[in-house]
Amino acid sequence: MAQNFPPPRRKRTPRVVVALTLAVVGLPFILLAALLVVLPLSQQPMVDVLIRRWFDRDPATWQHTQLVYAAALLVVAFVIFNFGAIAGGIFSWYERRVAARIQNRIGPNRVGSAGFLQWIADAVKLLFKEDLVPAEADALLFRAAPYFVVVGFVLTFLALPFGESLIVADLGVGIYFISSVTALIVVGILLSGWSSNSKWSLFGGMRSAAQVISYEIPAGLAIMVPVLMAGTLSMQGIIRAQGGWPWQWFIFQNPAAFVAFFILFTSQLAEANRTPFDLPEAESELVAGYFVEYSGFRFALYFLVEWGNLWVISGVATTLFLGGWQVPGVSAAVYQAARGAGAFPAAGWWGLQLASMVVFTVKTLTLVTVIIWIRWTLPRIRIDQMMNLCWKYLVPGAFATFVFTLLWLLLVGQVPALATATGVVLSAAAAVVLVLFLKQTRDNISAIAHEKVDLSNW
Amino acid sequence: MTINELHERLKAQFGDAVGPLSEPKIDPFATVKADRIVEICRWLKQTPGIEMDFCEDLTAIDWPKRNVVEVVYHLFSYRHRHGLVLKVETDRANPVVPTVEGVWKAANWMEREVYDLFGVGFTGHPDLRRVLLPDDWVGHPLRKDYQEAGGYHGIPSLRENPLVELRRLDEIRIAEQAKKAPPPPPPAPAAAPASPPAPAAPAAPKA
Amino acid sequence: MEKLILRRIDRNNEEMLVNFGPQHPSTHGVLNFLVETDGEVMKRAIPDIGYLHRSLEKIGEMVGYPGFMPYTDRIDYVAAMFANEGYALAVEKLLKVEVPQRAQYLRAISCELCRIASHLISVGTMATDIGAVTPLVHAIREREKVNDLIEALCGARLTYNYHRVGGVAFDMPSGWRDQVLRFLDTFDTILVEWDRLLSFNEIYIKRLANVAVITREQAVDYGLVGPNLRGSGMDWDLRRDVPYGAYPNFKFDVPVGHGYRGTEGDAFDRYYVRVLEMGASSKIVRQALEKIPDGEVMAKVPRKIKPEPGEAMARVESARGEMAYYLVSDGTERAYRVRVRTGSYLAMGIIEDISPGLMVADLVALIASLDVVAPETDR
Helix, strand or coil, X not given: CHHHCCCCCCCCCCHHHHHHHHXXXXXXXXXXXXXXXXXXXXXXXXXXXXXXXXXXXXXXXXXXXXXXXXXXXXXXXXXXXXXXXXXXXXXXXXXXXXXXXXXXXXXXXXXXXXXXXXXXXXXXXXHHCCCCCCCXXXXXXXXXXXXXXXXXXXXXXXXXXXXXXXCCCCCCCHHHHHHHHCCHHXXXXXXXXXXXXXXXXXXXXXXXXXXXXXXXXXXXXXXHHHHHHHCCCCHHHHHHCCCCCHHHCHHHHCHHHHHHHHHHHHHHHHHCCCCCCCHHHCCCCCCCHHHCCCCHHHHHHHHHHHHHHHHHHHHHHHHHHCCXXXXXXXXXXXXXXXXXXXXXXXXHHHHHHHHHHHHHHHHHHHHHHHHHHHHCCCCCCCHHHHHHHHHHXXXXXXXXXXXXXXXXXXXXXXXXXXXXXXXXXXXXXXXXXXXXXXXXXXXXXXXXXXXXXXXXXX | CCHHHHHHHHHHHHHHHEEEECCCCCCXXXXXXXXXXXXXXXXXXXXXXXXXXXXXXXXXXXXXCCCEEEEEEEEECCCCCCEEEEEEEEECCCCEXXXXXXXXXXXXXXXXXXXXXXXXXXXXXXXXXXXXXXXXXXXXXXXXXXXXXXXXXXXXXXXXXXXXXXXXXXXXXXXXXXXXXXXXXXCCCCCCCCCCHXXXXXXXXXX | CHHHHHHHCCCCXXXXXXXXXXXXXXXXXXXXXXXXXXXXXEEEEEEECCXXXXXXXXXXXXXXXXXXXXXXXXXXXXXXXHHHHHHHHHHHHHHCCCCCHHHHHHHHHXXXXXXXXXXXXXHXXXXXXXXXXXXXXXHHHHHHHXXXXXXXXXXXXXXXXXXXXXXXXXXXXXCHHHHHHHHHHHHHHHXXXXXXXXXXXXXXXXXXXXXXXXXXXXXXXXXXXXXXXXXXXXCCCHHHHCCCCCHHHCCCCCCCCCCCCCCCCCHHHHHHXXXXXXXXXXXXXXXXXXXXXXXXXXXXXXXXXXXXXXXXXXXXXXXXXXXXXXXXXXXXCCEEEEEEECHHHHHHHHHHHHCCCXXXXXXXXXXXXXXXXXXXXHC
16 A cells, blocks of 8 residues: 555755745735835825925915825825735635635645645636637727726725724724625626637526625615614724723624624635535535636736635625724734824824734634635535525515614613623623533544645745 | 236237247247237237236347347336247347337436447337437448448547557658668778779679 | 527517527536527527537447447546446346346446536536535535545546446555545535535525426426436336346435425425435445445456347436436447437437426526537437
């Protein structure tokens, strides 16, 4: 048997490759740092301060003020777009590695240390592929469809927070904006499904459109629960209504919010076409569904959006239910105090922003990991069962949570301590469940301890 | 029931239509008349005590020497665990047999295969089309005298032996190169005295 | 064929004719289905086979009796041992050769290991078709171990050519028995894990239970065999009811579908019967390894096999059902007719009649639960 041979000697990765990998690993960190710096500075008050400092002009009267504003916005757009694209690429690597470990194998490990440059290699390969438009396809719509999807994806970053003051625009209708802009993706899907002039992509496009539109309803209703609890639609406002400690998160403050979190999570999975709701792109049936005729760069755009969407979904769920960027123990007054009195924020304030960004990123990445984990564990739901689930279970459930929250808020208005009590109880229960889960995981692992896999080739 | 008993009962029911049981050398079979096959099969399926509910195999054998195509039916009963082999002989030039698809649905596809590979027509079959070969194939391959058409829609079915083919291609290539660049003049035997060439030269034209 | 259907299709453009295959990740092998659908619900799914037809039956008439054995591997390359055994049994019947006991036990061991390997592929690909891609990789991991064992036994991992006319080709290597027992110990725990991970997953059950129900009468009428037949509630297994080889010496249970999670005869029953059969096979292998007698592994068979004129039919319980070999000999060295009746061929026949009213996603579940493989249907 094969076990009699000595294990293959692992080749040492050349130093160049390791350096290159580290450089590329640094890329998302660089982008996050850029976001940390650029986002607060691109808000209008700060740009005014910078104009005064760098150009010695009064922004109110200077003729080039608008140009500077536009330049600032372009810089922000550049960083955000890059972040979205690179997040998409890195999640593709991350997903492949996580999927591989779940499947008892290693995953990409050739291109760069731990295969980290794989997504760059894939992107470059797809860029170099032939730009194929099927002869019978509707050329204009076929070419335009991916861009609808990309625009629908990138626009969400307008209102997505990264930290305490790290948001492109704290819209008054933040969450509403995000929810409506993701609907552009449906347009793109339908267009691509129809314009490919292929029955399989038509099937996939119809299924996907039906799915996304149906699941907007329970998602919207579940979103109303934290909105009611916070009293505002603004993303930062919802986060500020929560606190840093787990019992101050909305998910634990209200039993209905706990249910609403899962309804939201499920609906967002369906909207992003992820397993168990990935029937529109079911590989084993439709061979990639609505983008089966796409190749090269356009195909890369679809996949970019699919993976980048993981960040958006997780970011939204974190914002609404998991306390967002709230650092445990740091309240709004601390930020205010750290800002200092000067026009330019003090260094302590930047440090706190960094902390809040780290908290947000960690929570979002945890949810992303959970989404990936679900994808590689669960089978796929059939289209009519999916519709059933949405209309017969999730919509009434979401309504019920909505009504419950209304009544709950009235109650909490009378008895404020109830909120904290519920928070403590539910978060304690969640902690207990987490401990049991970790114990079961340890038992599972030790049950197959004799099946040690040789991971030296990672 | 043993095969003999089954054969006895069959013969008792259908008389002439059922031939004698072949010598039980290895697997015995009984030949029946083609026009009664449907009744026989239905009787075998429905009679209590026999109940052949499983049409195990339905195939054919081509006997050009006897000028028949034999259609073979292997029947089996799950309940009684006995089996029987029936054969129907049809004329090789125009083989036609009534279909037993009405008795066992399993016969549907098996008869299609027999039609496809042997050319046996089954009257009453709801969907007699070729199954393994493309719809526009010519010929019935499992017949002993089947000749391949030599190609299908321009795809040849024979290929030259690669060793022969590659050598032929090599020779063509060498010839073309020789035509393009004339071969260099053979090197003159420089220092050797002329004696060997000299007698050879006048000898060569004579030879 | 498509032109035939297009003429019959409803002309007000609500029906589509879609080709499901032949290159498709989830038709098991090179199979094509012409699916007439009205949106998501199918009107009919017509199987269109023949893409892998290699005229093995004609080749059987040319290559002589022992020469056909490697070709039998290719009749069903996922579970090749059974094809080998069936052919060997048929030729031995013609030659009236008695196979030594040890060879019969080795045949049973290798066949049951092959059954485990084949069912792993079957349930793994079924999981992938339903959407859970991870179990396939786990199943392949286990199948690799079986392949390694069989490679140690006979040198090949896929097309074994191990059973020969008169016995088997090689004896067990030393230490092989312990390796097999060790594998079986881990395999039994893997089966438990499999059930927890996949079989009783709520979504999986919802996709398979009550889908594509085939009643017992239909199964018998359409000639379904093997796990398909047992999944529909018919308690029939050749190894127990018409035993051959070393099987009379083993005690094993035969799982029969009885509506484990839905109705009797649905896709889940056919799937779960296969999972249970893997456990049963592992028990058989253990018993066989305990009881295997010493002796020869090959009977005395003449070098040139020239049986007397006659015909013989041999059946084996393959992983996909009953495989029947019908050999007609005319006294020469070459067979006059070699006929292989496989379980997958008959399973294709039922798809067209079960498919009306199913959704496209259910067609995938139906094909996967019938465990059709293209080489068996096309030969």
